[in-house]
Amino acid sequence: MARPPRWQATLDASVEEACLAVRLYNDSAESRAFESFVVHMHLAWLYLLHAEFIRDGVDYRYWDKNYKRRLLKVDGEPKMWELERSMRERWPGEADPIRANLALFIRLRNRLEHRHAHADEALILNLAGHAHALLVNYEAELTEQFGENQSLALRLRLPIFVGTFTPQGEQALRRFRKTLPSDIRSFVTQYESGLDEATISDSRYEFRIRVVVELAPKDPDAIAMQFTRYSEMSDEERKTVEELGRRGQVITRDRKQPVSGLGRLMPKPAAAAVQAGIPFVFNLNHFTAAWKRQAVRPLKDAPDPHHTNSDFCEYDEPTKSYRYTKAYVKYLIKHCSTVEGFKETTGMLPRAKVAEAQNLVE
Known part of the structure; x- marks a missing residue:
């Protein structure tokens, strides 16, 4: 039996962190669900990029600038690149929407830890699209780099949630969004002011979706939630989607099918x-x-x-x-x-x- 590749343990740790992040985010009894999601997704991304570096032979250790052959160490162990340094290596372009989304959460984590406990639910409402994009981007990177058999879809379940609200409930949610602490609101506003409009509008920076309850007869081969490609729609269907898109977005993502010897x-x-x-x-x-x-x-x-x-x-x-x-x-x-x-x-x-x-x- 072939030995597992050297990066496998790091990749497994990454996937475990991502699954834990989603579980905590979807747990309505978790008092700090959003903060927990940010912290564990931070680790998931860090381990994922490190697994890629191990596989590709990239040296992601810090070396002493004064002594070229001496590694920097922390508690006796070599100091490794943190997530921000790893991110810059993976996506050199500052305008990349995946990098912009990840950078937002790196900075947000530094502000959230041990603060704003009372605003956790408000953060979820205000930054749900950004958090969803963070997870979708992770899934895309995971499967594109290591194959479809690593997909989170094999490990996560579709959460059950309230799909529709009364007009009064919708207004209550809108009012609740405004309870986000002013410093966090200002932080997000200032951060986005430095981004291109194309980056802000990209679904890889903020994932937005409009859900419509299906009224058609049930397809025995269908799953509970499905996505339709824009390219496969009729002109009339596209017109309807574009009209809906003025108030939200419908996003689909093509997935690579399993291919022997891919890469x-x-x-x-x-x-x-x-x-x-x-x-x-x-x-x-x-x-x-x-x-x-x-x-x-x-x-x-x-x-x-x-x-x-x-x-x-x-x-x-x-x-x-x-x-x-x-x-x-x-x-x-x-x-x-x-x-x-x-x-x-x-x-x-x-x-x-x-x-x-x-x-x-x-």
Whole structure:
């Protein structure tokens, strides 16, 4: 049986934190539901990004600026990137709506902890769309990076809630929204004033949805809540949705279907990707020499073909072939970018691309 990849424990911890965050958020008896949701989603995102870094071979430890080979430590353990630093690594662009949403909750957590206990319900009403987007973005990142089998949909249930309110109840909710502490209200207003309108309107920053009770006959294959793609609607249906959208939004998200070998590379494309990222010629011979020297996978006809370095390589049973991860490509690019690194990784002397091109011309 193949060993679990090194990132699996970190990813499992992330999913557990996300599930706990949702459970606390949906618990009407929880007095600090929103604060608990923010804290545990903070950890869920942190562990998720760290799992990606482990898989991709990204060093997310802090190093001492005065001593390049000395790690910064906290209580004897290496200091790791916090969520904000991890977020900047994953989404370098400040205008990215996912980053904007996540940054809002990072700053909000610092303000909420141990304060505003009486305003928890008001926070839920005012920031429900932002909180929903935080969770939807997490689900998208989780499944796109690690596959559909990791989806929270396999672990969470659809919560039961009051779908309609009397006019008096709706007015009471609107009045209750105004009880949000002024400093928190000002904080959100000031934060959004620095964002582009396109970012604020993006569902990945604030998720808004209008729910309409279905009056059609029940479909035996349908689930309780379904989403309809805008592209699949008739012109008349689109017109109706757009009219509803003036007071709210109907959002759908395409999901990738399970695909065998998703995100994996065969040897030739992997070698080409490495060559594109380094100043030297890198072909299949170099690629083969590299995986042999590092014992990334067993040799041909080995008794246990599954015994691979799971961070870098996977054995495909139906085709009896090996597929390589993007993390391994990044690893090779990093270690083969210098003459010494190339020699150590492949056991061969590097040949510059410029020299290769000159030989072709001659």
